[in-house]
Amino acid sequence: MYPNSSPINSNNTQSPFMIQQEDEIDLKVILFNYLQYWPVILFFAFAGLVAAFFFNRLTTPIYKVESTVIVKDENNSLGADLFESAGLVGLQGKSNIENEIGVLKSFSLAQETLNKLDFNVQYFEEDFLKYNQIYGNYPVFIKVDWTKEQVVGGLFKIEVIDESNFQLSIVENEFQIFNPNDPYYKTNLEELKLSQDVFQFGQPVKGDSFEFTVEKVSAIGGEQVFFKMIDTPSLALNFKDQLTVSPSNKQSSILILGLETPLRRMGEDYLNKLMETYLQRELDDKNRTAENTILFIDQQLSGITDSLRGSENKLQQYRSENKIFNLSQEGSIIFERLQEYEKEKGMNEVNLKYLQTLSTYLGSGQAGELVSPSIVGTTDPLLNALVQNLSELQAERVRLTANFSDQTPQVRDINARIQSTTKALQENVNSAITNTKNVLADLNNRIRMIEQDINALPETERNLLGYQRQFTINENIYIYFLQKKAEAEITKASNMPSNMILDFGKSGVLPVAPKRSLNLLIGLILGFILPIGFITVKDFLNTTIEDPKELEKQIKVPLIGMIGRNNSDDALPVFNNPRSTVTESFRSLRADLTYLSMQREKLTLLFTSSISGEGKTFVSMNMASVFALMGKKTILIGLDLRKPRIAQDFGLTNDKGMSTCLSSNTSWKEVVKPSGYENLDVILSGPIPPNPAELLLQEKFSRIIKEIKDNYDIVVFDCPPVGLVSESKELFAFADISFYVFRQGYSIKGNTQILNNLVEKGGVSKIYGVLNDLHIDKGYGYGYGYGYGYGYGNNSYGYHEEVQLPWWKRALRRQK
Structure with missing residues (x-):
C-alpha cells in the first residue's frame, strides 16, 4: 500500500578539530547573546554610575577618630616603698589586656563619660x-x-x-x-x-x-x-557600639581606640573624655584601699582621743593635789615592766578588734571594704596574702561585671574564686582570733602578777602609777594610729594610674566613608551584573528554542535549513519579494535538496511540526514556490484537514479539496486549483470532515498520491502537526524527504523529543529539521534576520536586499 523508502546513512563522527572549533563558536554564541541587549546593559551601567554618584553626594562623610592608651604593669607609686610593710600599696596585679578592652568598651564607662559631656x-x-x-x-x-x-x-x-x-x-x-x-x-x-x-x-x-x-x-x-x-543611656549604648578597641599588635600593650563619626571634633572630645574617665576610674580603685584605711583609723581615733584626754586630766590633777611628780626607783622599775606588758596588750587588743571587724565584713559580704591586716600590726603572712588576694579578686570582679553579665564564664569563675578565698580567709581569721585571745590571757596574767608588786608600794605612789599607767597606754595607741594615718594619706597622695594616655583623639583629614571611587566601581559593576543576570535567568527559564546550535544538539537528525523572519505581511515572499533574505533561505534549502535526493527528477516533500503555529504551511508554500520558479511542475497539497491555511494565503476558496476526493467520487484533477503563479498548482484540504484521520488512511488516498506523482515533478505535502494528530505519522511513507519545522522563540524545547521518537521508534527515515522565523542572533553564522546569514553581508553584490547591520555586528564581522 505504501511505497518504500530507504533511509539515508550518515556518519556523525567529528574530528577533534571540529569539536574544538564548535566549542569556540559556543563562546561566541554566549557573547552574541548578551551583545544583542547592549543598549539595555549600557543603560543599566550608566544608571549604576548615576546612582553611585548620588549616593556619594547624599551620604554624610564619616571620619575616623583615633587615640592610644598604654596599658602598663602596675608599679609602686612614689613613696609607696616606704610603707610596703604597712600593706598600703595598690592591690591590683598585672593588668590584663582583654579586661582593659572590656572596661573601655563597657556601657558604664560610656555613660559615666557622657555625664561629663553635653551631648544630649x-x-x-x-x-x-x-x-x-x-x-x-x-x-x-x-x-x-x-x-x-x-x-x-x-x-x-x-x-x-x-x-x-x-x-x-x-x-x-x-x-x-x-x-x-x-x-x-x-x-x-x-x-x-x-x-x-x-x-x-x-x-x-x-x-x-x-x-x-x-x-x-x-x-x-x-x-x-x-x-x-x-537620653544618656541611649547615647551611651550608641557610643559603646561604635567604639572599637584593639591592640596595636599581638605583643604590644598599646590599645588603639577608634570611633567613626560625621563630626570630627565631637569624636575627639568624646575619646579624650573617655580616656580621662578611664584613668580616673583606675585611680579611684587604687585610692579606695587608702581611703578605707583612713576611715578605719579615724573610727579608732575618735574613741581613743577621749580616753587619752581623760587620763591626762586625771594624771595632772592627782599630781597637783598630792604634790608628787615622779615615781621612786622601785616604782619606776615596776612601771617600766608594766608599761611593756600594757603596750603589748594594747596592740593585741587592736589586732583582735580588727580581726573581729574583718570577720564581720566577711560574714556580711563586704569584703570589698577590707583594710590590710598590716595596718594594725598583724604580721601573719598567710592572712596578709589572703586579704590581698581577695581584694584583687574583688577589683577584678568589678572590672568584669562592667562589661559582662553574671552568667558569663569569666564572671562565674571569678565568683567561684572569691568564694573559695573568702572561705579560706574566714578560717584563718577564726584561728587568728583564738590565738590573739590566748595571748591576751597570758598578758593579763603577767599584768596581775606585777600588780601584786604594785600593792606593796605606798598608796600615793601606787595611785600615781595607776594614773601614769592609764595615760601611757592611751598615748601609745594614739601615737600609733596617728602614724598609720599619716602613712595612708601619703600613700593616697602618691597614687597614680598605672595606664597612660599616649595620643589624644585625632581625626583623619580624609573621610573613611563613603568610599567614592569604590562606590562608583560597585555601581558600574552592579549596572552590568543586574541586566546580565536577568538575561541569564531569563534564558535559563526560557523553554522555547532560541539557539540553532542548541537545537542541533537536541535533535538526532541534521538541521538542514534555517529560514529567516519574514518582515512583510506577504505569505509568499519567494514570488513577491525574490531578493529578500527569506527567499534566499528557501533557495539555499532547495540547493541542499540536490544532495539529499540523489539527483532524482521527481521529488515528494513533506512538511510537519510539533504544534500549530510553527510555520510549516509557510515553509511548504514557499518551498513549492522555489521549485515552481525553477520551471518544475509543482503541486502543493494541503493535508491538514483540521485547520487549513493554504486557501487564505493564496486567496482561494476552500470549497473543495482533498477531503472532497476522499469522501466522494470526485477525481483529484477536479479539485486542483491554479495558484495564480506559473508552474504551481494547489490542492486545498477542502471542507473540514468529521473523520480526517480515517480519510487519509484509505487506499484511495494512496492511489491519488501515486497519480499525482506521475503528473508532477515536485509534490509538496502540508501535513498536520505530528505532535497533535496521529495521521501525520502515516504520511511519512509517501514522502521522499520529510522536514520537521521548528520556530525560533516559539517551539518548546521538549518538542524535540517528538522528532527523536519518530526516528528511534517510528522508523521514519530521510527526515530533517528546519528552523523557521530565525530572528534572534545567537552568534556568528546565524544572523539571518539581519541579512548576512549566508556570507553576503554589506557587499552582497546585488544578490538580495540588505538590512543595515548594527555597528557592533559590522565590527565583529570585519574581525572574523
Missing part, C-alpha cells in the same frame, strides 16, 4: 534631601532638665522670628518618653502636640512630657535650626 541635645541644619548634624558654634542653645520626664528621639524645628521670639514645630513625630526614675526603659508616644507654636527665648517651653529652655546665641531672624533630644 543634637543640632542639625537642613541640606539637600537630608539633615546634617552640627557641633559647636550653635545658633541657639537648648537647656534640658533631665531630672524630669522628657521626650526623646523626635526632631524639632526652630525658626527665629526676631530677637525675642521663635516658632517651634515638629518635623519627625517619632518620640519616646524618658523617665529618669526608670532610665533604661522608655515608652512610645503616639503623637506629640504643642499647645502653642510661638515662644520666647529664655522662657521654659513646657508640655505634657517635656520641659526645656531655648537660649539665643547667634541666631538671626529667619534662621532655622533643627534639634533632637537623646
Whole structure:
C-alpha cells in the first residue's frame, strides 16, 4: 500500500578539530547573546554610575577618630616603698589586656563619660534631601532638665522670628518618653502636640512630657535650626557600639581606640573624655584601699582621743593635789615592766578588734571594704596574702561585671574564686582570733602578777602609777594610729594610674566613608551584573528554542535549513519579494535538496511540526514556490484537514479539496486549483470532515498520491502537526524527504523529543529539521534576520536586499 523508502546513512563522527572549533563558536554564541541587549546593559551601567554618584553626594562623610592608651604593669607609686610593710600599696596585679578592652568598651564607662559631656541635645541644619548634624558654634542653645520626664528621639524645628521670639514645630513625630526614675526603659508616644507654636527665648517651653529652655546665641531672624533630644543611656549604648578597641599588635600593650563619626571634633572630645574617665576610674580603685584605711583609723581615733584626754586630766590633777611628780626607783622599775606588758596588750587588743571587724565584713559580704591586716600590726603572712588576694579578686570582679553579665564564664569563675578565698580567709581569721585571745590571757596574767608588786608600794605612789599607767597606754595607741594615718594619706597622695594616655583623639583629614571611587566601581559593576543576570535567568527559564546550535544538539537528525523572519505581511515572499533574505533561505534549502535526493527528477516533500503555529504551511508554500520558479511542475497539497491555511494565503476558496476526493467520487484533477503563479498548482484540504484521520488512511488516498506523482515533478505535502494528530505519522511513507519545522522563540524545547521518537521508534527515515522565523542572533553564522546569514553581508553584490547591520555586528564581522 505504501511505497518504500530507504533511509539515508550518515556518519556523525567529528574530528577533534571540529569539536574544538564548535566549542569556540559556543563562546561566541554566549557573547552574541548578551551583545544583542547592549543598549539595555549600557543603560543599566550608566544608571549604576548615576546612582553611585548620588549616593556619594547624599551620604554624610564619616571620619575616623583615633587615640592610644598604654596599658602598663602596675608599679609602686612614689613613696609607696616606704610603707610596703604597712600593706598600703595598690592591690591590683598585672593588668590584663582583654579586661582593659572590656572596661573601655563597657556601657558604664560610656555613660559615666557622657555625664561629663553635653551631648544630649543634637543640632542639625537642613541640606539637600537630608539633615546634617552640627557641633559647636550653635545658633541657639537648648537647656534640658533631665531630672524630669522628657521626650526623646523626635526632631524639632526652630525658626527665629526676631530677637525675642521663635516658632517651634515638629518635623519627625517619632518620640519616646524618658523617665529618669526608670532610665533604661522608655515608652512610645503616639503623637506629640504643642499647645502653642510661638515662644520666647529664655522662657521654659513646657508640655505634657517635656520641659526645656531655648537660649539665643547667634541666631538671626529667619534662621532655622533643627534639634533632637537623646537620653544618656541611649547615647551611651550608641557610643559603646561604635567604639572599637584593639591592640596595636599581638605583643604590644598599646590599645588603639577608634570611633567613626560625621563630626570630627565631637569624636575627639568624646575619646579624650573617655580616656580621662578611664584613668580616673583606675585611680579611684587604687585610692579606695587608702581611703578605707583612713576611715578605719579615724573610727579608732575618735574613741581613743577621749580616753587619752581623760587620763591626762586625771594624771595632772592627782599630781597637783598630792604634790608628787615622779615615781621612786622601785616604782619606776615596776612601771617600766608594766608599761611593756600594757603596750603589748594594747596592740593585741587592736589586732583582735580588727580581726573581729574583718570577720564581720566577711560574714556580711563586704569584703570589698577590707583594710590590710598590716595596718594594725598583724604580721601573719598567710592572712596578709589572703586579704590581698581577695581584694584583687574583688577589683577584678568589678572590672568584669562592667562589661559582662553574671552568667558569663569569666564572671562565674571569678565568683567561684572569691568564694573559695573568702572561705579560706574566714578560717584563718577564726584561728587568728583564738590565738590573739590566748595571748591576751597570758598578758593579763603577767599584768596581775606585777600588780601584786604594785600593792606593796605606798598608796600615793601606787595611785600615781595607776594614773601614769592609764595615760601611757592611751598615748601609745594614739601615737600609733596617728602614724598609720599619716602613712595612708601619703600613700593616697602618691597614687597614680598605672595606664597612660599616649595620643589624644585625632581625626583623619580624609573621610573613611563613603568610599567614592569604590562606590562608583560597585555601581558600574552592579549596572552590568543586574541586566546580565536577568538575561541569564531569563534564558535559563526560557523553554522555547532560541539557539540553532542548541537545537542541533537536541535533535538526532541534521538541521538542514534555517529560514529567516519574514518582515512583510506577504505569505509568499519567494514570488513577491525574490531578493529578500527569506527567499534566499528557501533557495539555499532547495540547493541542499540536490544532495539529499540523489539527483532524482521527481521529488515528494513533506512538511510537519510539533504544534500549530510553527510555520510549516509557510515553509511548504514557499518551498513549492522555489521549485515552481525553477520551471518544475509543482503541486502543493494541503493535508491538514483540521485547520487549513493554504486557501487564505493564496486567496482561494476552500470549497473543495482533498477531503472532497476522499469522501466522494470526485477525481483529484477536479479539485486542483491554479495558484495564480506559473508552474504551481494547489490542492486545498477542502471542507473540514468529521473523520480526517480515517480519510487519509484509505487506499484511495494512496492511489491519488501515486497519480499525482506521475503528473508532477515536485509534490509538496502540508501535513498536520505530528505532535497533535496521529495521521501525520502515516504520511511519512509517501514522502521522499520529510522536514520537521521548528520556530525560533516559539517551539518548546521538549518538542524535540517528538522528532527523536519518530526516528528511534517510528522508523521514519530521510527526515530533517528546519528552523523557521530565525530572528534572534545567537552568534556568528546565524544572523539571518539581519541579512548576512549566508556570507553576503554589506557587499552582497546585488544578490538580495540588505538590512543595515548594527555597528557592533559590522565590527565583529570585519574581525572574523
